[in-house]
Amino acid sequence: MAQNEGKAVAQNKKARHDYFIEETFEAGIVLTGTEIKSIRAGKMNLKESFARVRAGEVFLHNAHISEYEQGNRYNHDPVRARKLLLHRKQINMLIGKIQQQGYALVPLKVYIKNGFAKVLLGVAKGKKNYDKRDTLRKKDAKREVERALKERLKG
Secondary structure, eight states: OOOOOOEEEEHHHHHHHHHHEEEEEEEEEEEOOOHHHHHTTTTTOOOTTTEEETTEEEEEEEEEEOOOOTTTGOOOOTTOOOEOOOOHHHHHHHHHHSTTTTEEEEEEEEEEEEEEEEEEEEEEEEHHHHHHHHHHHHHHHHHHHHHHHHHHOOO
């Protein structure tokens, strides 16, 4: 579980809507110079991104990091697969969990911590449509209760 995260650069808001997040892991990302500069400038998008284990290593796919404006010919490919840095025990644990039916590795957010870019990965199980509606119903009910309490405290 990740504690004391730094400044969030990009969040995957749709992930918590589409999946039940069961466990989270913090991983480092292997980046080029222009990529880290773009991330520090906040030019990253996690929409439609996912992580996959391949040959005993974890890779982040479809994460869009915009090209660095001053990067000239040394700029990077915006959607290339990026290697994630995890301990061997963590990777083995992820492989065991992902092999179960219906589980996926979903990046939840990217943030800067101690000068390094980190990604918060979630082991997630897909929600069905009725689960999504139930979650929205609960969120609306909670919002209504908070609104009623606020009004009561005012008056």
